[in-house]
Amino acid sequence: MQLAANPIVLSAMRLSRRGHLVAAVIVSGIAALLMLMNVDELIDAAADTRLFMGVSILSMSLSLQAIVLVLGGAISTARTVQQERDSGLLEANRLTPMTPTDLLLGYWLGPQGTTVAASVPLAVAGLVATVLGGVPVAAWLIGQALLVSTALFASLLAALFAANTKTKRASGGIVGLLGLGALWSSAMGPVLVSNYLLPTWPVFSMMERITDDAVGNPVAESMPWVLIAIGLQALLSVIAWPAARRAIAADPTVRFDARWLVVAAWAVLIGGQVLIGEVGPHETHRSWLDPEDRAMLVYVMGGMLSLVGLAVARPALEDVRRRALRAGGVTTQWMAAASSLPVALGFGALLTLALAVVGPEHGVAMAGIDATLAFVLAASLLELGQMRLGSRAIGAFVVAAVLLVVAPPIAAAILDIEALALVVPGSIGGFALFEPIDEVLDHGMFGFAVHVVLAVAAAAFWARGVRDWTGRVNAAARDGQSLPTA
């Protein structure tokens, strides 16, 4: 089905025409006129001043466009999906012969009409300032490309999240987080963290870079970074596409596994950061400081994302349960595919790779191995908890994780034994990235040994839990009973 004939897009356009379209265009038109009120001064100014004024207006117009397109677009998409899901219209559309792709395209692009129309006056104001100020038009063009790419990416994520969350509050919270991601670097200034919000970071920080470059450098210098950002957004969109299709269209042909989406997204994000940090010309211009800091950040962010990923995605035991019922029993192969342990090992391998690029050599092996042990421990405990406790597993996991993180430093402080602080799972890696290897061996070996023991013990308990659980599932499937809840 062509996009122009997509009924969801057509209905959304009808609604936007009779909704806030005119008001939104009038407001953005007034903002555009205000920016261009000094256009006579812009024309009469000396060459240097004119360029500076042109860049200033272009920067303002791009920032306003970013708010309208990225935030407005994501919010429109999320609201439409959430409202239609709650009212039952999403299901009514699913029951028509529209393909899953038609459905996703409709909900993704349909609600963008108002925001696109509202951004046009701002884009025109930016173009006028660009031309009159003698700013290279390429700066305006790549700014528009980056904005459109970011808006499309943010809206796809909004559709994915809104379709997956069960309540209005959750949808609103997720859109709020997206907004925070977009505004973070602008609000917080050039801080390290802003670099990790790559999908939305370019909207502000890269705009600033483009317009800065337009003053003193050839615009072509900005082009590779814009293309990398757009490419990474496109790659993340491709990764998220099946998940969004499954969420919007309940597409039964997609056997979607959320855990691997988290791994892939993590790889792209961290990989992108490493790429930009290593080969870009702006290592110290924005936020990439010395190599040790970068390695530490990669380590901490990787660890955080991994734990969040494991906790959010959870092992796919429910899928095993359903398949067991269909086939009359669970196989070891299914359990291996559903387990989070391969995901944990994947995270560990990726993190080691990322550290190998940015980190000091002596710490890489130690950090990578310790991170992998921490992920194996986390995955085993999560999965064991889910098999034993069902829906209470996440709460129990959080309590256990807090204890493991908080208790060792307290014990170290009370007993005045520094090595105890490194009993916190994953902490050896951070230590190893900063300190000489002799220091690591002196202070970290006890903690490392504890981590090995914990990971091995957790894996052993996990194996026993799997054996018990599969036995119960198989017995229930054989007897035609409702299967034990995972």
Place this chain on the structure above:
Amino acid sequence: MTAATVPVLDVEGLRVDYPGVVAVDNLTLALRPGDACALIGPNGAGKTTTMRAICGLNEPTRGAVRIDGVRLDEDPGRFRASLGFMPDDAPVNPKLTVREFLDHFARAYNVANRDAKVEEVIAQVGLLEKSDVACQGLSRGMKQRLILAKTLLPDPKLLILDEPASGLDPISRIALRDLILTLRDQGRAILVSSHILSEIAAFCNRVAILERGRLKVFGDVDALLREGTKTRRMRLRWRAAGAHPRGVLEGHAGVSAVDADADRVEFDFAGGEDGLDALLAALVGAGVRVAEWRPMRDDLEEILLQSGAREVQ
């Protein structure tokens, strides 16, 4: 199997699991063209889950659903175009007009002669005067009729109606009943659920009773009444000018628990449809001038009660 004998709806061994609960268990039923089947049962029996699983909105744990011989995974487009589902909560887009709402779904179903078809279904459900009114201005009953119009857009071979009369006023209920009768007579198969059995008794020739996700009874209404009815409560009213029925009733072997007033009597009767016919003939033959002769409960109510289906606690 020839085209004529392919069931419009063929459900085989359907099972739907929710965590810890078997919502539908090993359900098998088939509907032919022109069948109108009442899907009934107590609260929590699995009626809505069954309907949603048939439509593909709930993924079955196992089992197969074929509509017009096609499974959803074989040809999703044909499967969905053959199916019209009317949920009980009337989902409409409040800001679109009636015509725009139907145009949306006519496009989604790729309906030929879209504008004409939209006008046709608007007229069919009696919403012509409201065709340019925004959906938020419609009453609940009108919204139900609008959803029915949407359901009819692709000319589906199978209609699945979940509580179609909820929110309708008495006039609209009569109109809906007549419309469903027309659709049934056109050869469409209809699967309909309702808690008000008298509403659907008028047009259902088949009945499926669910209890705790299991199909307890399935078959032709007439056949089930003939085979399964052990005792039916009947009411007889007569004109004073004729003979009194007491003698005939008390002398009849199938009659018990007689409760008589001045001009009417209620009694339990065991003996099936043929026995009832014979008793009526005996009464008339004895000079009783019968003014009213009817079962105290509808056929579907009778079958449901005799099935012993119980609510899920």
